[in-house]
Amino acid sequence: MDFPSVHSQFAAQAARTPDAVAVTCGQDELTYRELNARANQLAHRLRRYGAGPETPVAVLMERSAHLVVALLAVLKTGGFYMPLHSAYPRERMQKIMDHAGRPVLLVDREAKQLPGARLLIEADAERAYAEMPGTDPVVPVSPDNTAYVMHTSGSTGEPVGVAVRHEGVLGMIEDSCWGDGGFDRVLAIAPPAFSVSVYELWVPLLRGGQVILAPPGEFDAHFLRQVVTEHRVTGLHLTAGLFRLLAEESPDCLNGVRQVLTGGDVISAAAVRRVMDACPGLVVRAMYGATELSVFVTTAPVARPESGDGIPLGRPMTGVELYVLDGNRDRVPDGAVGELYVGGRRLARGYFGRPDLTADRFVGNPFAGEGERMYRTGDLVRLTGDGQIDFVSRINDQIKIRGFRVEPLEVEHVLAARPGVAHVAVVAREAGSGDKHLVAYVVPEPSGVDIAELRAHAKAHLPDYMVPSAFVAVGALPLTPNGKIDRRALPEPTFDQAAAYEPAVNERQEMLCALFAEVLEVGRVGIDDSFFDLGGQSMLAARVAARIEKGTGVRTTVGDVLNAPTVRELDTWLAKSVPVATK
Template sequence: MESFVISERFAEQVARTPEEVAVTAGAVGLTYQELDARANQLAHRLIGLGVRQDDRVAVLLERSIDLVVAILATVKAGGVYVPVHDDYPADRRQWVVDHAEVTVLLADTAKLAGGLPTGVPVVVVDDDPATAEQPVTDPAVPIHPDQLAYVIHTSGSTGHPKGVAVTQRDVVRLIFNTEWTVARHARVLMVAPYAFNVSTYEIWMPLLHGGRLVVAPPGYLGAGALRDLIRSEGITGIHLTAGLFRVLAEESPETFTGLSEILTGGDVIAPNAVRRVLDACPDIVVRAMYGVTECSLFSAHNPLTASFVPGMLVPIGNAFDDATIHILDDRLTAVPNGIEGEIYIAGRGVSRGYLGRPDLTAEVFVADPFGAPGTRMYRTGDLARRNDDGLIELVGRASSQVKILGFRVELAEVEAAMASFPGLAQVVVVVRELESGEKRLVGYVVPESGDVDLGALRAHVRESLPDYMIPAAFVQLASLPLTANGKLDRKAMPEPDFEAAAAYRAPETPLQESLCAIFASVLAVPTVGIDDSFFDLGGQSLEAMRLLSRIRAEIGPDLLINVLFDIPTVAGLANHIDDVATAAA
């Protein structure tokens, strides 16, 4: 009888391939037997600290082998791993730990310097003598398939994140779905933030099938670094958000050479981006994915191959064979092909709900009128239709929740963070879509009196929200525009005017002149001075990837994206490029 328990499936794989390499990070690697032993030791340590079935264990580490050990050990101990995003502000980290009522926090020495959440015992995974003294044997904790495996937090309309509780059974059923071609995922690159649901694929797909999990270095990866990792590590499978996939497809589709399959989704997928990648790499499968955290990551898919013909939209295909997707109207009646409706997901993967929030759970996890008594379906808020071929096409959102850079964002949570800034009478956040199809948040504020220090407002919001939730621009208004019947007129909101933070200073060298031109092109602004900050001009992580690709193509150096975060001006980048060239010479 097949097991639906993660640790049991992993134990079966260890028995089959004990000497095969399970996980690598740079030059360091562990075999399945070695990974099992290290996870067993940490699992015994957690049990000694009181972790029992369904107890939550917070995980806050750099992307590393230790992170993989920490997650596997938590599962082996019968606990529930609660990833804490390492880019979250301190207050948000603390809130996640408090809300989940965690029993233990697993961290590493790299995170100690930045401060850790308080009020909970801490084990520093890479520097804990007590763990090294534990037995390497499996703790053999009895685990039921319907116990929780993890709790991942998503943006919430109440001003705080929501913790989605997913079971062991749902993870195993996803990873062992018969529609996967497992050989294409023999070596998977772990590159996404582990606090988001795609880590379910990145970690468990290779480890439960006898493949290799390749852990990318911490921090953001540029196109060049990603390309080098794919080639040097022999990566076969990777997941990228639709936005990042589009940037790489436009700037350097050859980045994907050598891959067998690319999974992409999280937002509307650009058809021409798919075509560019398939032209450059005709043997690759680009699999359009659709899913939500509340339904255990993926529920629908559409494998696209060299014969793909771009249309207006890339269909997300059809449901996996153990999931069901309904497209319904507001009376929960199925709509005909070609008619828009809202996506409801039933069958495999529908999670337990929101941790500690039965009220929010009841709003969107509703009785399934098409299923057996007692079954539920999840109301996604996504609008879709079926085309003439019966394939699902994603067309937008029905609620105030949006996708930014592939991440789900509740506008109400951003507005709540802005509203806590003193001196504001009204706040509203609007989504602006660029010509490229990418979406950006713009925050509009009406002051109680005088003027608002928009720079201070940005800094204030940054203290409570992760980077992807911070508006690209803030705009002060005398009043919010209203429609004839007194409702907020979002369409009448003025376009943001990205202004330089400093007085304009013209380029003084050919290198600065080239960089100013690249900055202006990527940011779609008329001029850029050498002291203007890339991020003050509305740049975000996807534009950063595009900028660095242009710099590599037109000037030569292959810069890490962290360099841009540290040195966001033309003057600073030009000096950095000159220094690197001098050192090389």
């Protein structure tokens, strides 16, 4: 008997619409027939090297048509894909590979070999397909088989892999919210190692739509406006932080899009109003979920908010059961605050190779049949009278930075391993703009600690969104009466500035100094103070780039700010640049 799976559903769609374009990346296009055949060929090759049911295949590739072929090919072997992010430090990737048992690794031609790979295959090379049949491999797969394993920040001090089933992915894709045509042409901008990429790829591909793959690199309003117009994008997902940034700097860049999904953090009502006013006819849809829940489990279109009230998380999607429970796991009345538990067909299998963590977060469901489970989200919520969920706060220390899940304990574990660190606490601070950043409070050993070396160590071992923006040396960590760290009592951070203050010497430098001070919410900025030492990160760099472009007319990207992080360097770069209007 054939069971439904992600790849069998795709093959059925390819049979229905073989000549429709499935994937577009720049000038490259693949029809459904071509994508299916290429994936079949690569799958047959992977099968020769041992890929099969419940077998991991690691994928280290940038966004491209070859990436989509590779992910589909892995599924066609009966195995599961384990995407790595090229921005991960090498040591982090190595740990993931070792934990997976040295799997086959699919890479771009530019990618370098990882010692943890059993075999490396260049998935964008013609020889990956040569002499392989284009027919579907015959491999038995059940809905309970693993489709992919994605790694998130872990409270154990190590990244943890979440094993998601075919059933969970198919459950999300079958929801009625995708049926209004807003997802015919979906823009894919998330790295494949993050769960939103599942929506960006499989919702359109299993429903006869088209995936528009953004080229690798930084993403800004200029690019979004261009790609939306050129490729007639109808749907996309933006993290709450990126949505807020675009709403502030260029809300009309979404003109032409039918639906934009947003979530992953508190959604700004002011940002929703600005975007809706600038883009008549656009539907903003709130989404909530987790990697453990096959991406999204609640959704609702957002009515134009008339006040600063928070945006609800939405209502349950198809096949999802929501429970708001107290400490005894009894239901709380509507309007009361409790922890959100999620049951139904969307739950992941658990944490890859970690039955202890799985048992802690995936617990028995007393409201369903024997053997059914529910997932403890760790989110405090309340159920409104109209059936929507309002977010209140987190129970534990887990936070979201730029839409990514971060466990402070993992960051603390990395920092505490360095000589000179006696104790460390990592907390999230929120700026007036709503952007969150991490701050590390370090208690040095008597011998002292080199903060610059500690920052470099963090960059070498953690993804960039997990590297603290500020490192603060303190004599001791304040404690609550029960002996826990009193994170609220930790002082506000101060950021490093150049030892000698150098003032601006021309009008453009004055503008840039004022811009740095405003965006980074610091006091006086000198022309040699580094954007990063002042607490900058890529989301704030996008804000700076957008305002420089508005003020000077010079096309400015996040990369330009990252490559010239001081006012002096930016001023030199701008002096050599030509405003777009005069080109």
